[in-house]
Amino acid sequence: DGDRPGEHLAPAARGVLATLDAADLLDRPCHRPANVTFSAWGSERLLERHAMVHLEGPATVLDRPRFEADLAARALTSGARVVPATVERVERQGGIWHITLAHGAVCRAQFVIDASGRAAIVGRSQGTRFRADRLAALVGFLEQAPDAEVEPTRATLIEATADGWWYATLLADGRLALNYYTDADLMPAAAGRLDALRHRLSHDTQYVGRWIAEADFRFVGPLRAASAGTTWIAPAAGDDWAAVGDAAAAFDPLSSHGMTTALWTGATAARAAVAAVGGDGGALAAYAGEVGAGVQRFLASQGDIYAREQRFADQPFWQRRHARLAPEPEAPQG
Numbered sequence: 001d002g003d004r005p006g007e008h009l010a011p012a013a014r015g016v017l018a019t020l021d022a023a024d025l026l027d028r029p030c031h032r033p034a035n036v037t038f039s040a041w042g043s044e045r046l047l048e049r050h051a052m053v054h055l056e057g058p059a060t061v062l063d064r065p066r067f068e069a070d071l072a073a074r075a076l077t078s079g080a081r082v083v084p085a086t087v088e089r090v091e092r093q094g095g096i097w098h099i100t101l102a103h104g105a106v107c108r109a110q111f112v113i114d115a116s117g118r119a120a121i122v123g124r125s126q127g128t129r130f131r132a133d134r135l136a137a138l139v140g141f142l143e144q145a146p147d148a149e150v151e152p153t154r155a156t157l158i159e160a161t162a163d164g165w166w167y168a169t170l171l172a173d174g175r176l177a178l179n180y181y182t183d184a185d186l187m188p189a190a191a192g193r194l195d196a197l198r199h200r201l202s203h204d205t206q207y208v209g210r211w212i213a214e215a216d217f218r219f220v221g222p223l224r225a226a227s228a229g230t231t232w233i234a235p236a237a238g239d240d241w242a243a244v245g246d247a248a249a250a251f252d253p254l255s256s257h258g259m260t261t262a263l264w265t266g267a268t269a270a271r272a273a274v275a276a277v278g279g280d281g282g283a284l285a286a287y288a289g290e291v292g293a294g295v296q297r298f299l300a301s302q303g304d305i306y307a308r309e310q311r312f313a314d315q316p317f318w319q320r321r322h323a324r325l326a327p328e329p330e331a332p333q334g
Contacts, residue, residue: 230298
């Protein structure tokens with residue numbers, strides 16, 4: 001329930017959804033095509049990028065809760081069954097997965113797909129989890145004052161600042177989604193966080209703060225803090241399990257490919273699981289290899305994008321990105 005961060009769906013997602021007979025979900029009026037993106041990155045100039053440069057068409061700015069509800073409804077129509085319970089424990093016994101639920105029931109399965117997000121309940125016990133950075137996000141949603149006279153531009157704006165970077169996009173319903181990204185140790189303290197964010201908006205940004213002020217946008221509801229760092233599981237699959245979405249690989253939101261990757265891994269891992277249960281042991285290895293290769297491509301691209309911003313090279317946030325530190329393996333969890 002309620003708003004969730006993550007509104008930008010890359011153009012490639014439409015093709016993935018088409019393989020699931022679900023591309024029509026993006027045509028609903030609660031979403032809008034992301035035709036224009038402005039960015040102030042590596043320069044004080046505001047640059048415009050139009051969707052016409054994408055052969056696949058524009059990205060989509062989602063009403064995230066509606067999109068997820070529509071996907072869930074489509075899954076139920078296709079025969080999925082929901083067991084509303086919290087998972088207490090997942091373990092393998094005699095080649096069968098035993099999933100213990102909070103109310104005491106135990107589900108058994110020949111194959112498990114881990115879609116538990118960054119928690120990676122199964123993946124972290126079966127593979128090694130790596131972390132490339134400690135990026136965190138503050139997420140807020142803003143509404144225009146009822147008497148506002150400015151019609152806000154239907155666009156997305158990205159702006160780099162000394163301590164991190166900002167993302168703002170106008171939703172189809174006229175609200176503004178605002179995300180501020182920095183490292184966890186550079187994040188404003190929880191007490192007075194909204195005031196600190198407003199201060200950074202007015203003093204650190206050249207464009208995002210002005211957009212909010214001139215269009216008379218105001219914060220509604222509390223700010224939310226979330227992990228936004230780049231993490232992944234290697235390998236992303238074994239003989240009888242596979243990780244998908246953020247459980248397999250969670251990328252820095254600068255890529256704008258998080259949800260597209262989640263859709264792709266979900267669809268691809270599902271096909272590999274069916275093949276594996278049918279006796280094709282190579283399908284899961286191929287899937288894990290594709291995920292691993294995708295992670296390496298992302299890391300190279302991420303490093304190149306951050307390297308373009310040299311105005312704040314002496315600041316801790318940017319020093320860490322320019323150093324391109326080796327990923328850290330995390331301790332396994334049972």
